[in-house]
Amino acid sequence: MKKRTLVVGAAAGLALAGLGVFLWNGSSSQKAAAQAPRSEGRVVPVGVAKAVKQSIPIRLEALGTVTTIASVAIKPRVDSEIIAVKFDDGARVKQGDVLFVLDSRGIESEIKRVEAVIAGAEAQFEQASRDVARYTDLVAKNATPVVTLNNAQTQVNVSRALGDSNKATLQGLKVQFSYTTIRAPISGRISMASVKVGNIVRQADAASLATINQVAPIYVSFTVPQRSLPEVREAIAAETASLVAVIPGSDARASGQVTMVENTVDPATGMVTIRATMPNEKETLWPGTLVNTALTLRTEQRITVPATALQLSQSGSFVFVVKDNAATVRPIKVERTVDGQAVIVSGLEEGEVVVVDGQLLLSNGTRVTIRGAKAES
Numbered sequence: 001m002k003k004r005t006l007v008v009g010a011a012a013g014l015a016l017a018g019l020g021v022f023l024w025n026g027s028s029s030q031k032a033a034a035q036a037p038r039s040e041g042r043v044v045p046v047g048v049a050k051a052v053k054q055s056i057p058i059r060l061e062a063l064g065t066v067t068t069i070a071s072v073a074i075k076p077r078v079d080s081e082i083i084a085v086k087f088d089d090g091a092r093v094k095q096g097d098v099l100f101v102l103d104s105r106g107i108e109s110e111i112k113r114v115e116a117v118i119a120g121a122e123a124q125f126e127q128a129s130r131d132v133a134r135y136t137d138l139v140a141k142n143a144t145p146v147v148t149l150n151n152a153q154t155q156v157n158v159s160r161a162l163g164d165s166n167k168a169t170l171q172g173l174k175v176q177f178s179y180t181t182i183r184a185p186i187s188g189r190i191s192m193a194s195v196k197v198g199n200i201v202r203q204a205d206a207a208s209l210a211t212i213n214q215v216a217p218i219y220v221s222f223t224v225p226q227r228s229l230p231e232v233r234e235a236i237a238a239e240t241a242s243l244v245a246v247i248p249g250s251d252a253r254a255s256g257q258v259t260m261v262e263n264t265v266d267p268a269t270g271m272v273t274i275r276a277t278m279p280n281e282k283e284t285l286w287p288g289t290l291v292n293t294a295l296t297l298r299t300e301q302r303i304t305v306p307a308t309a310l311q312l313s314q315s316g317s318f319v320f321v322v323k324d325n326a327a328t329v330r331p332i333k334v335e336r337t338v339d340g341q342a343v344i345v346s347g348l349e350e351g352e353v354v355v356v357d358g359q360l361l362l363s364n365g366t367r368v369t370i371r372g373a374k375a376e377s
Contacts, residue, residue: 043367047357048322049306051348055299056338060232064222064245064293066285068215069277070186073208074099076201077179078107089192093212097184100193100209102201104180107173114170121163128155188214189283213287216280220245220256222293223271232261232274235297243276245291247284254284258295304341309354310334319348320355320362322370327355329364 084101087093131152138144184190191211195201201209220243224232235241241258256278265272274295278285285291309319317334320327332347348354353370355362362368 043369044327044358044361045371046320046322046327046355046359046362046368047371048353049309049356051303051305051344051350051352051354053301053303053350054341056302056304056341056343057296057299058231059338060224060228060295060297062222062224062293062295064220064291066245066287066289066291067219067221068188068213068287069217069219070188070214071287072185072212074182074185074210074212075208076100076102076182076203076205078102078176079202080104080106080180080200082195082197082199082201085193085195085197087190087193087210089190091190093184093187093190095184095187098181099184099190100182102180102182104177107177107180111170111173111177114166114173118163118166118170121159121166124159125156125163128152128159132156182209184212186212186214188212188216215283215285215287217256217277218280218285218287219275220278220285220291220293221273221275222295223266223269223273224295226265226270226272229261229265229272231297232258232295236261238298240296240298242296243278244294244296245276245278245285246294247289247291252284254278254280254282256280302335303344303348303350305344305348305354306356307337307340307342309356310342311359320359321348322353322355322368325367325369327362327364327366327368330354 080102082100083103086098086101093099132149135144135149135152139146139149189212191213193210194207195209232241236258239257242255243258244253244255246253256276258274259277260275262273262275276293276295305319311318311320316331318329318331321330322328330347333345335343335345337343355368357371358368
């Protein structure tokens with residue numbers, strides 16, 4: 001029994017010793033594998049672009065309002081009945097186009113009456129003139145008294161005055177007659193007509209018959225802080241101040257030139273109103289619309305990279321610069337972003353290559369391969 005016990009004990013001891021050696025060897029192998037550099041031999045494909053020097057606009061952005069240059073309310077100038085409406089609601093009209101036709105029969109009859117009075121006065125004038133000529137000869141021969149000549153001369157003056165008075169009345173009636181045809185005073189878009197054929201219109205009516213808004217050209221007004229006023233005035237003087245207005249929610253845009261700066265700064269807000277004139281030939285802008293405005297003051301030569309190259313850390317902005325097939329972290333200072341381009345103040349030189357795609361797999365010193373085998377410029 002003692003011999004059998006010793007044999008079993010020895011076998012158990014050998015088994016435990018073998019298990020310990022196996023476990024020690026396994027842990028040592030795992031530790032060595034963990035200490036081995038994992039990044040050795042790893043190459044990350046990236047998209048790159050070059051830092052380039054180009055003209056970058058200096059802009060002021062604000063919310064603006066589209067306003068008409070001219071808006072005219074159409075009203076009658078005589079009391080009459082509408083007998084024709086010559087436009088479609090909302091149509092574009094030109095200056096001089098006929099809009100409404102009013103009943104003119106009463107004025108026409110009055111014109112004919114006055115014309116008859118003028119004709120009679122002219123006949124009387126001719127008769128009185130002949131009498132004056134005859135009585136002048138008779139007075140010279142002492143064949144008639146002077147009072148007869150004076151009466152004839154008076155009749156000449158009366159008939160002349162009667163003719164002149166009615167001619168003035170006739171001119172006024174013709175002006176009144178012209179008011180029975182209402183024409184467009186300006187070109188633009190007309191509103192819907194507030195009256196139709198058969199309605200009686202009067203000069204005293206408060207409501208207008210229709211309204212015409214000039215839409216081409218058109219104004220865009222917006223405000224900027226007073227600190228920007230000197231730069232804006234310099235740009236206007238140099239004729240470099242241009243404006244782009246974009247309708248929110250769409251790609252529709254229109255361009256124009258700044259034509260006016262308000263003559264005072266609002267003391268309550270510290271803002272100054274600026275107005276630009278937009279050709280608006282395609283009627284992209286509509287009166288009353290709110291638009292996003294971008295006022296370009298001038299352009300400057302600056303080093304830029306695509307905005308997608310920018311990375312942020314607790315210490316600020318940085319980019320990965322590629323050199324000798326390795327990506328290196330480079331801190332930079334960014335002034336602003338314009339049209340997808342980041343304007344670099346310091347940290348990059350023209351021609352350096354930066355990573356624009358694939359930064360998430362990079363760290364300082366990571367080996368890289370450039371997609372497409374060349375830097376995009």
